[in-house]
Amino acid sequence: MPRFFQLTWALLLILIGFTTAVTFIGDDPVVELSLGRIQGDTMQSFGNKTIYAFRGIRYAQSPVGQLRFANPVPETSWGDEVFNATSDSLVCPQPGVVSLMSEDCLKINVFTKSFEDKFPVMVYIHGGANVLGSGHSSYEAGPQYLLDQDVVFVAFNYRLGALGFLSTNSSETKGNFGFLDQVMALEWVRDHISHFGGDPELVTIIGISAGSMAVSLHLASPLSAGLFHRAILMSGSATNHFDIDNLFWTRKLARELGCPMYDPTDVVECLRNETWTRIVEVCKAWETYQLVNMKWNYEIDGHFLHNHPTELIKEGNFNKVPLLISFTANEFDYNANVHLENQHLLHDFASNFVDYAPELFLYRHDAQIGEKLKDFYLGDNTTEINSENIENFGQIFSDAYIGHGVHRLVQLASHFTPVYYTRMDYVGDQSLSAPLNGENKPVGVGHADDLHYVLPGYWYGPLMAANDSDVFMMERLTSWFTHFAKTGTPLNSTDIWPPCNSTVLKMLYNGVVTQVGSPGYSNRYAVWDKLFPTAAQGGGAALKLSFAVAIATGVASRLIGKLM
Template identity: 85%
Template sequence: MPRLFQLTCALFLISITFTTAVTFIGDDPVVELSLGKIQGDRMQSFRNRTFYAFRGIRYAQAPVGQLRFANPLPETSWGDEVLQATADSLVCPQPGVVSYMSEDCLKINVFTKNFEEKLPVMVYIHGGANILGSGHSSYEAGPQYLLDQDVVFVAFNYRLGALGFLSTNSSETKGNFGYLDQVMALEWVRDHISHFGGNPEMVTIFGMSAGSMAVSLHLASPLSAGLFHRAILMSGSATNHFDIDNLYWTRKLARELGCPMYDPTDVVECLRNESWARIVEVCKAWESYQLITMKWNYEIDGHFLPSHPTELIAEGNFNKVPLLISYTANEFDYNAYVHLGNQHLLHDMGSNFVDYAPELFLYRQDANIGEQLKDFYLGGNTTEINAKNIEDFGRIFSDAYIGHGVHRLVQLARAFTPVYYTRMDYVGDRSLTAPLNGDNKPVGVAHADDLQYVMPGYWYGTVMTENDTDVFMMERMTSWFSHFAKTGTPLNSTDTWPPCNLTHLKMLYNGVETQVGAPGYSDRYLVWDELFPTAARSGGAAGKLSLVVAIATGVACRLIGKLM
């Protein structure tokens, strides 16, 4: 009896500690962390349910002064002061309106309905080609849709552009600062999310575009091991062919700012004395064609990444969690439409495609690759890019930047972990880049168009109304995501959406109705597989057999792809 009495008292004290960790000042909640107290406020979900918002919490020290171009340091205690977390922080420096930005931007937002439960946690990593974007609740990462589901939602900022990825290729400045910021944000979630009703043992990371590439890097990084338990990747993966030289862009930046270019210490110290606004301004001028030309990428640094992510995942040397992987039917197909009136540029790109292609599609100069891409997508004799073939030109961007990397991730990861593979085919009322038809409706579903059904943001207009024709897709997507966050499967039954594994490869086509079939665009992705093969996993007879199987599979994929 005494032991039972002690156990009962202990449980009672734990219950008191847990329930009294949250107090209220009027209607606003105050949560006490090991770092100090935080006051949030209330918001309304799409279905008009009240939830609690804590915005602008610093998760790392301000990366200014000597901490610019340095690994992040965790935030320290703020003592007895109650931190006011009732508004979003300024976003990290990027091309745009300077007054909305600050280098002191490593802040995190948390949204929850209930402090007493242990709900699945969904952590969003924003996209933007590593130079744009934020976790801001109005600009991009609105919580209104997901908070109608039983999840805790988290979004955050991380360093971008040169400030996040500058590298001198030295032990002093290896780059990857933006990715290390993300690791620190995930560590903050692990350490503190239980105070907001979240379960630190049930964390799902998800991202779109460059944010999705980041998710794939966390799959590969040993630093991220144990910090998440599921992953959702929307239109992006680092298992691609990209050849981006951060050192080249670092030296170009240094030269244009009048800084030293070669000695790592001299380069960094000089650039630390420049304003962040000037650094962003110089880098912005490099985007000369208004096309997707990513400049800053990860470094294989022996710390965040021990080797190339494709190699790590192919070997099974990655964080094996259930995966939900998607892309949109048209991604960047309409990317070049902005230049339809620029006949001279399009003519030059068409007649000199092989010379433009390495810069546009991010591979090392190789005339053979350019010739094969041109022959497959445009026809070898093409000298003009015009209204008749500009969408074919755009498909090269779609496959180079998104489709093939996603395809390769599915192919590699399915041998080791369940992979739910889907393509967004639903054409809604709004699109970021798809042109409109005669009925003022988008002609396709372009890059990032699927994100509007997961979270509202500035780019997609206001939060939907209850009678919006796209509401059903929002409810479908948020239901899939939250179910996946809880169980590791997007639906109750795998019969209607089977996972890809070592022996089965299926895709769910997400239109007005859903259907399961063979993966789409296989003929297109096979071209990239052949141009940018992965390293052989084994040699000898087994290796030769694998090659035969791969060739046979490739032929079958070409036939299947032409039917999709």
């Protein structure tokens, strides 16, 4: 916007009785918050619209010193100085390039096209198995697609790995620090987003993978009540069987760093004296098989979470907002392909499946569960995993980490709130994990392959060219998501995409064309329902419904995947 028109617009607002806390230094906007003034800069959307970008805003105090392994503390006023928010912050410590990281990472990005409107707000919670990822606008969370629509977009960093989820199982250190960071970021949005043209009463949280699991936790957490009004979950939900012992990993970390292992105060004080680089280095060494895995998870702490999210949602004791829930047709099917040449490891996986399975698929050791999973996916007599059946092996990762938890969330939540359920079947020109066919095109759509149609970035897929053959899918998904953020429905007509409810479960299959049908892979998920029943199921009505849908649909296809 030329400077003349900026000044004219500001004068007009004053004359008609409105005031604005926005001024401009050249083309750069300066917004006045209760915390102080903040200067941003401009970017261009995919459709060449001007985006006002405010990046690297501190929403919580730096979690260092005594604030490491402690609940986040809100940022305080920075006084008369103008806060420079013209570049992304360093990301939170994680395996990767150390120079790009800092423990002082609790920063938030805001992108808007207008300061005078009250646009719906979309807040992104990144994924990465609780050890990777960021809200960085170049790496993962670019606003260029969404800001062609009339929304305000927000992304942020939160603590990861041991720094975000370490727990001594005591009143002193309960864990959940990364999730409490997310709550504080949402509180920041509630308190300040109106200054950026956003409506604090119309906030949608959107998460991918572990970020989607986090969204499901915010559904279940009393601390998050009222902080959001819609939720989009892409490939993940905490309504699963995971049995992850944060205390075990905390003690393992302490032991390997030569710290005390048992007294909570001694453990934490010792680990506070270690460098974050050393902590990340030690934890990274635990990932030996190069397969999707999680080591850190939520705690039922009586504060952020009062019960298992499955139980809370089953009982209807959750934040009931409209839900849009998706997953990809081929989540982690090719997760194990990295080991196709490692015949000895694949042979050992097959011949000792029951022993490996609890670690690989995150459940408490039970030989019967392992035997039934092997029998269903590989066949009871299988002694080899090779190119002929490695996709079947990968399907276990797909269902264990993503599919069954998502399926269960849809089943449980749809009794209390509208749930729009969809599967991404469209195979685009690029994939994070799918092998290529003879025409150099991915053979499937793997985990997070749908994210780059919504948020461009280095990790998941760069900004598309205007003539890219996948642009139509970007326009479709951003239209669905922003319409959902505005209205609570992804389309104008629920006849085209009906929501799931207590009596009807429907899925929209999102390929080149879309079609609605019975939920896919229900026969596979019925196996997990039986192996890991909710307290209410135990072979009851919900389980019978799952088997009925499975029989009716008979859907069982092959998938693909990589990291969460």
